[in-house]
Amino acid sequence: MKVFRAGMALAGLMLAGCQQVPAQAAGGTIEAVNHTRWAINHFSVNGQSGIDIIGPHQGGGGGCCFRAPARWQPGMTVKIDWETGIGDTDEFPGYGNREAFLAWAKKVKEAKRRHSAVVPVPDYTGQKTCGITVHFLPCDKVKVITSCHIYSDPQYPVKEPLRMPEPAACAR
Structure with missing residues (x-):
């Protein structure tokens, strides 16, 4: 009888543990x-690195891993941290002229900006989820999706063009 009670207690603990995860x-x-x-x-989602440098008007990433909860809940958010910088290296003077290189390196360093945003995760009820895709938009705006469709697919939920016009001034 003691073995039966111990077994039932263990089963109860295991079930309770499963319900909490x-x-x-x-x-x-x-x-x-x-x-x-x-x-x-560089960028991260909830502290998890997205890996690659992503040039202007490009896609990339490949960090591992993002797993959405099985059920979407109203109010779900993720925290996105990222750093922007000069995306055009046409001005790179090479290493032959040290003064020109140092001036260019200073310009690159001064152009870096750190950003952070908490953004809503759109409702994915009834849809298969496949990681997360972060869309970096002009004026330091960010959208995220968990869709399994690729950006060029007509069913992809984000419709903004890759080359979005940037306003002269951003609303703050």
């Missing part, structure tokens, strides 16, 4: 689409 949807990589003229030097 949220079910997970399919996971995947952390990707990004950069709609701006700035390079994304």
